[in-house]
Amino acid sequence: MKTVVHKSDSRGYANHGWLKSRHTFSFANYHNPERVHFGALRVLNDDEVAEGMGFGTHPHENMEIVSIPLQGDLEHKDSTGRHKVIRQGDVQIMSAGSGISHSEYNHNKDEEVHFLQIWVFPKEKNIEPRYEQKTYEVEDRMNKFQTVVSPEGGDALWINQDAFFSLANLDAGTKLNYDVKKPGNGVYFFVLNGDMEVAGEALTTRDAVGISETDSFEVKAKSYAEVLAIEVPMEF
Structure with missing residues (x-):
């Protein structure tokens, strides 16, 4: 087993x-040659946006982009004509494919x-751009992993x-095994709240x-804890 630990205060900040x-991996003006990606996982940004503010229209291509609101509501518009609001409990994915704004x-x-x-590097490039979002019930991740994004x-x-x-909300003292779903994949565990031990790391x-x-x-x-597990190919 190979592990790499990234403490909260080691992230880039803008x-x-x-x-x-807060940038887990190199992004915008933050560049750390040792923190460019973890396998196919390229970006993990932890963003707080002020009231009524946001990111103006901008383009993406050939990237899988997942957004997970932790508090409040995020309004999304794109060049396909979609106009949606994603809220706490929702997960959104946008395949930028051949190009989307x-x-x-x-x-x-x-x-x-x-x-x-x-952001996750795609398996196939230049696919037709697509968008999807879904609301997930917190009860379905209590003391177990709830898979919210999958190639299946x-x-x-x-x-x-x-x-x-996958998301999990764990009561203090809960122990789970995480079984890798595809041979050769790695898993990036990001603690949303609480104290945990993952693969022996506090x-x-x-x-x-x-x-x-x-x-x-x-x-x-170790306490009530919430965690996001991102399993990705290490070679792609």
Whole structure:
């Protein structure tokens, strides 16, 4: 088993006034040659956007982009004509494919929106751009992993990569095994809240560990904890 630990305070940070963003991997003006990607996982941004503010229309291509609101509501518009709002409990995926333009704004005028934006390199390039979002029940991730993104689709949002996103909310003392779904994949565990031990590494809120070269490992919650597991190919 191979592990790499990224502590919360080691992330890049940008404060633009209306936007406070913490970058797990090199992004924009933050560049760390040792933190460019974890396998096919390229970007994990932890963003807070002020009331009524947001990102104007901008283009993407050949990237799988997943957005997960943690607090508040995020308004999305794109060049396909879609105009949606994603809320806490929702997960959104956009396959940029051959090219798409979109904007993202805080839908509310009286509170911040706090969300994760995650980029994964695609399996196939130049596919037709696509968009999907879904609401997931918190009860379905209590003390177990709830898969919300998968190349297999089904109850999960489809992704153009052999990647799986899972959420879990764990009561203190809970132990789970995470079984890697595709041989050769690695798993990036990002602690949303709480104290945990993952593959023997002690982690707290917004800490992360990347785990590879294993088929299974143990997750323990030391307190009530919420975690996002991002499983991706290590070679692509």
